[in-house]
Amino acid sequence: MTEPKSFHMTPEEFRRHGHAVVDWIADYHSQVESFPVLSRVQPGEIRSKLPAQAPERGESFEQILGDMERLILPGITHWQSPNFYAYFPSNASGPAILGDLLSAGLGVQGMLWSTSPACTEVETHVLDWLVAMLGLPEKFLSTGNGGGVIQDTASSGSLCALLAARERATEFASNRKGCDGRLAAYCSTQTHSSVEKAMKIAGLGADNLRAIEVDESFAMRPEALARQIDVDVKAGLIPCFVCATVGTTSSGAIDPVREIGGICGNLWLHVDAAMSGTAALCPEFRFVHDGVELADSYCFNPHKWMFTNFDCSVFYVADRKSLIQTLSVLPEYLRNQATESGAVIDYRDWHIPLGRRFRSLKLWFVIRHYGIEGLQHHVREHVRLAQEFVAWVSGDARFELAAPARLNLVCFRLRAGDQATQALMERLNASGDLYLTHTKLEGKFTLRLCVGQTNTQARHVERAWQRIQEETGRLGSS
């Protein structure tokens, strides 16, 4: 029998090219420390090197892979460099990358239990593991009324929480009839912008989001929250949702979840612990979860600080029925016996998209490769390095700390003011030796140094501080 004409890569070709790609990545990770962290290309520079039209005929894989070095690398800002301290980390690791590769190789859809039972059951199981690993309340376990699901990002988690809150408050009438502009929601002035975005998406309106004032540590003031809820109720609004943050993006502030939960009553309390939740792997940092048993939903991102490559945001609810009832639509073509038996989870009803990858494989691989012990070790080390950095900043009279640094995010600035601080950042980033980003705290330009990249070690943080001191010295003389 002659094989039909084919342009597909055969399994044997895949094996050969796959080894080359694995080698490319191993080499990249061996060298990444030596690259300028922030890409130096100008807008349009990468595009200008690409052909105007797609190729009519296929190209060799060697040629395609060769272009990674030639065309792509100059346009990369190296998030996997140990000298990356910007934003929040988006860290990765060998076991995560290989778990993700297996997920791509299997190429299954997990929208329904029946479309690949292992995809659903490993996810449910590993997220139950994490409840114990992080000291989260048992009500988030799938074995009770709750459960976890992997979403793409904490933004999507916040949106799902807000939607479930909206429906619970309106007895599912918003889903049917649409919103009426009377629901109000609450966060702090420091809450991530995704909550404002979610208010817009969910049809509640950004004007109905109250940004509650914060205290000197940039944490939400519970008494101000209580006051605002009262004002809104008296004005005829229906408060339905509060987002508390454990580790704000700007400064790592930790909202007082217990006090906020005491105020919430029947309002839906969502806790966003996108980066800082990972700290709870270590018992000594478990204070970050104080009061979380009062939350209706909770989110943290293993793709930030738990060595699991993007995307992997874990979202828990205490009452999965309210979430499922909010997001479920069941057309005939998705009906199946397993779903109708009620004995299975169909994760399509737990988030916005229908299709979904086998994302729990990489998380399962990470937890098994490191073990709890290994994860704790590296999280502890990152916090220790950040705290050393805090001590150095505190000991240099040219600098001031801009916020308490309780974990791995340090906010600091030059006493010389905004212009000097911004100039320092730009010089450091232009040097390529490290990359950090800024925020504003109390109106002042503030640098953020977040220690969380997988391979960041003492020598990198020491070198970062050395470079910061050097450039600060040059600023003075320029």
Place this chain on the structure above:
Amino acid sequence: MTEPKSFHMTPEEFRRHGHAVVDWIADYHSQVESFPVLSRVQPGEIRSKLPAQAPERGESFEQILGDMERLILPGITHWQSPNFYAYFPSNASGPAILGDLLSAGLGVQGMLWSTSPACTEVETHVLDWLVAMLGLPEKFLSTGNGGGVIQDTASSGSLCALLAARERATEFASNRKGCDGRLAAYCSTQTHSSVEKAMKIAGLGADNLRAIEVDESFAMRPEALARQIDVDVKAGLIPCFVCATVGTTSSGAIDPVREIGGICGNLWLHVDAAMSGTAALCPEFRFVHDGVELADSYCFNPHKWMFTNFDCSVFYVADRKSLIQTLSVLPEYLRNQATESGAVIDYRDWHIPLGRRFRSLKLWFVIRHYGIEGLQHHVREHVRLAQEFVAWVSGDARFELAAPARLNLVCFRLRAGDQATQALMERLNASGDLYLTHTKLEGKFTLRLCVGQTNTQARHVERAWQRIQEETGRLGSS
């Protein structure tokens, strides 16, 4: 200098384990044809084999990889089997898997241009390539006022289109003040359930979605659409959005986009071509895009039928400003020079999540590996095989076609009725020889056979038809 204690996988370990994983996938793809397509496990069976607690100490990679075979494979429904005809395909290919692997290895975030310029520019560029490749209108090009973005799924694309429609209709007041229950939207009775889900999410309410009746080919009746819009306007509603489908999920029906566009006026017209858009790679199938120049937005999924593994859904808008204004929120910590220059695209404003992977790498790899010629060849072959299957069904008096099969989806049933048709499906799926799913058309239980899996060849479709005939024969005698 002694290296600090580490639990990380070193680049050399990654190289070794990575080769093993690549080999595992190559072997899997070589054997996948021999596996029962639909997993045979019972609910809870996979979980029951997993340890109750996460491991305290790390395990060897050999042990972890070994469990793929032992624990995971039995729970896999094999979407990459050439005998998979269920739902829509979620096909993959070697170049896509390797492009995705490089994306995981680089581990960059593409939320802003500046966080990795190549991630944004390759995406913009390749999506411009696709405009020409699919014969889409030039208004979707990024070089004009439009542009494309990769989203996770067509569900998310529909939601973004609906949100932009909502804001355009209310002059961005819904974003600020929330919805008021007066906006109406339109689809057909055959439109994918994600549009109803989007109505709920966006705060418009499922009751304000009108499911317009269809003709005998299951395509939307434009005159019925016009009538309903009139009725709604007279009732004081504000029509804002129409979703036309090119290739419905149930039957592959193609809504008359040109006529619908003529009716839309200032309503936002979104075209969902999730699977069938790929057919337009071949000039002879470009009829699927007739009238798309009248659309405000358009979506198709390379992760369905264009050999690019999930997730890769391409979403175009004619006026990117309206989309960006709908979804943009700019906190201080994301401000940067490139964004403020206005010279770059920041894709975070084009979809729901903030973070995003370098998903265009796999799409770029696929287009370059196959070339336009190779992609056309395989799409043509899938359509040819489906049309052969149509001829076989038509020639067997026990069967009837349930809908016109214009491309690669065939809907058919036994003349003996629903029970027999359902029993046939269950026997086929239980046999493991192939996997197909059902829908209801005109109230009747109908089988769907979709030819689109990467490796499906003539011999697989011939065998499928043989098995269908065999099981039908046994049905009669049982």
